[in-house]
Amino acid sequence: MSGNFKMLAKTLYGFEPILAKELRNLGAGNVEEGVRNVTFDGDTGFLYKANLCLRTALKIMKPISRFRVFSEKELYRQVYDIDWSDLFDHDKTFAIDTTMNSEVFNNSLFVSQRAKDAIVDKFRATTRQRPNVNTHDPDIRINIHLYKNSCTVSLDSSGTSLHQRGYRISTNIAPINEVLAAGLLLTSGWNGTTDFLDPMCGSGTFLIEAAMIACNVPANINRSSYSFMHWNDFDDELYEKIIAASLNKTREFHHKIIGYDKAPSATRKAQENVDNANLSEYITIERKDFFRTEKPVDTKLHMVFNPPYGERLQIDVEDFYAKIGNTLKQNYPGTNAWLITSNLEALKYVGLRPSRKIKAFNGKLESRLVKYEMYEGSKKAKYKTDTQ
Template identity: 45%
Template sequence: MKLLIKTFHGLEEVLAEELREIGAKDVTPIKRAVTCSGDKELMYKANLHLRTALRVLVPIFTFKAENEDELYKNIYDYDWSAYINEDSTFAIDAVAFSDFFKHSKFLALKSKDAIVDQFREKSGKRPSINIEKPDLQINIHVSHDQFTVSLDSSVESLHRRGYRDPNHKAPLNEALAAGMLKIAKWHKDIPLLDPMCGTGTILMEAAMMACDMPANYKRKHFGFMSWGDFDKALWEKVYSEAESKIRYPKVNIVGGDNNAQAVDMAKTASLDFRLNRQIRIVRSNMEDHMPTAPRGMMITNPPYGERLTKDNIDEFYKKIGTHLKRNYTDWQAWIITSNFDALKQVGLRPDSKYTLYNGPLECKYVAYDMFEGEMKAFKKKINRTKKRLDS
């Protein structure tokens, strides 16, 4: 079975490593996705475990088309009765990068007509459309004239872990937060601090990682559960094996925010997932947070400037840099932001820099190694380089 797993730009290599860890073969990163091969069990594991994935797609056929008639015929000629019947529901998600097909909604509508007409002409009945919870979610991707039709085994995006109020739009996507932790090479033995934690996305992802809790441990339904070949016994085996590995170790994960409502939401999320002993959250200003250990890692997502004037945001980022220099010796600080001008105001030279996307927003994810004195910093970097060469 071939799989195509979607992710954010910049997280392809991270996702590829996750896939290798669960046993995927022929793992190949591509733009905003990773392809691999595996069996049904791997598909189940991918949906349950992958922290940086958005959707797990199963390609079923490809074709070429340069106009709507060719599109209709190719979709119509495929035997859809292998996946749905007249009493089923389905939905189509289309993505187009083509001079021939510029409107994804039209592409989805034409494909829907072809599937419906196939059933109607065979039996006089037709399956229905259900956008919210379809029995079958179909993904159609077109690049120029090349179409790939896939089944969406996830249906709902995998970044929705279940610890966030669905009515609350948080500034940081869960899959991106998990990717940030993995890029920073954070692990449970490193004290972690987020002094601008908002509703606690980075903290929750870190605690789940520390406890070996699968990314979608709380999810009750995946798209593949509505497929005719759903193997309930195999799914229960995959889930039980994952559940048996969950542990609740003692870790140093601390967060703070000056927004009382956000702090309350973060605390509620940690309670719902039984991670309240792993995460400590307080209401505080960024500059009031002090290191929680002699060495550690700060990962944070400061305000981008939507609710602040340019002068205020520049001054705030200067304050971040000053606070790091004065108080965070021997810590590593990671900052993600889409406000590139404000980032310059931190006044520190990044030791690492990545380009990531938070939805449509291009972001810089940078690391600052905070060492006391230039010589000390130089020596530590030399030692780290030697360790990498020796390993």
């Protein structure tokens, strides 16, 4: 597998432009945004780098065959014709994921089963041995995408989703997805040039992702395995060079990243995760009730947080969100405060007018990422100063 080839990176709704920008910054070619995905060109080394460094990608797929299919027999034959033993050995386990909107098939499990039969039969014919299926934790993941009569067979180079960074060993109720956290931070404009606060930090995901962005630490540096490591062409020496080159691009961070939570179990778990991510020198975690705090720095402050929605954590929504607004208004001048919530009704109780409101999804929950700009002094005074 030498030279450039087409790849596809999967992402969350709304993050396609952010992921495309990440890919261009990494050096990808022919970057094109799709729906919850971005396609691009690169070589094997870039495939490794994409898995290691991309913050808003969930999977990196490598298409290996595209064909038209009009029957079950055609599907079997086309999958059988792929040289599977060139791609991975018979002693590797594998699993097949099928996504489809097909005019020919109406059952994705059936498609996966017939593809599995074709792969096993091909191995038996060429090596007289067969790989085993492991749907829980396979060495090799294969993706079949059917749209009408068009079929794409891809190798999933990532394996488990790339949001599983490897640093989070402790979680609280309703932890935020790491890819979602990184995408929200990048959407908010966080770039490490100010101080940062998550006033309801939970298990510390926003804090860790913010520190990795600020220091340009590869997103998945703490992750130990990917599916591409089980491919026949895996180049361990090249992969180690990619890691070294990526770490060589890290930078120092000269501001503060602070996390508050009033629950002792949350601050303990957050600290464990920060320590596990090797970022404790950049992040300070304190047990505090946000509603009884004041801005911890005199300079500009960037705030991003994920307050309870009333879904899993029971709260008095009206009172809780009113306190958020009052605390920001009274105690946090000079702050750009961003919060995400799926409780759209709750936003009415904040009592502040957001300067931005962006649609996002937290899992299956349609949410809004909103920005509140808290000025030094009154907003009127700021405008007067700006126009003088």
